[in-house]
Amino acid sequence: MRLITIGQAALFAAIAMVLLTAFYLIDNAGNFETSILILGAIPSLVWAGFFFSVYREPSSARAAAWATLVFAILLEVVLAYVRGGRSIAYWTPFGSLSDLSGWLLRIGWMIFLILFALAPNHARIGQIALLLAILSAPSALTAAFNFFNSGIGILFGDIPPQAFWRAAITPAIRAAYWSSQILFLWIVWRNSASQPRTVTVR
Numbered sequence: 001m002r003l004i005t006i007g008q009a010a011l012f013a014a015i016a017m018v019l020l021t022a023f024y025l026i027d028n029a030g031n032f033e034t035s036i037l038i039l040g041a042i043p044s045l046v047w048a049g050f051f052f053s054v055y056r057e058p059s060s061a062r063a064a065a066w067a068t069l070v071f072a073i074l075l076e077v078v079l080a081y082v083r084g085g086r087s088i089a090y091w092t093p094f095g096s097l098s099d100l101s102g103w104l105l106r107i108g109w110m111i112f113l114i115l116f117a118l119a120p121n122h123a124r125i126g127q128i129a130l131l132l133a134i135l136s137a138p139s140a141l142t143a144a145f146n147f148f149n150s151g152i153g154i155l156f157g158d159i160p161p162q163a164f165w166r167a168a169i170t171p172a173i174r175a176a177y178w179s180s181q182i183l184f185l186w187i188v189w190r191n192s193a194s195q196p197r198t199v200t201v202r
Helices: 006-028 034-056 058-086 100-118 124-155 161-194
Strands: none
Touching (some): 006 034, 006 161, 100 124, 124 161
16 A cells, blocks of 8 residues: 555545446436435535545645535435435435444544545544544445355345346446545545655645
8 A cells, every 4th residue: 555645546536436326327217206306316426525535636625625515425314314304215325314434434534624624634633534444444345245246146146136226336336436435535644654744636
């Protein structure tokens, strides 16, 4: 990982977010009314924009961090309440309102984004990134395990063709998402640890 930069990790995270958005739209098309479908795609698209802004132009990423705080974190909470009230079920990285790990991730990312927007070189950013990576690890391991199992199923023909999307594509996208998150957070922490007063964003 020594050769991976923050910019490269951010690009990987942005691509994973785009894939996650496409997965959500394809998987739920026809199941929800158009307004709910579009609103549900906004948080992951905003996250993709944040990561891409870190990759392209670090100076503009501070504004993107504020936008992500509002249109990804806070909007996602509102949508979670709407989903709960209307019994709408679809997968999101933060899970349902009753998911403690999801709330810890939301709060951690809120702190990370606020610090990033106010002072990108803040020494605490690396510590928050490490904590978020640790909190994300169980979900990443679960996604990797499901992806491994789907690969075994394909290899031995245990997965029927009509179930390929659910059994193979879904765990692959989720594994890519969690891997990109942990990689980005790990690189942020690594850079912060090596340069306590500076977090390099490219």
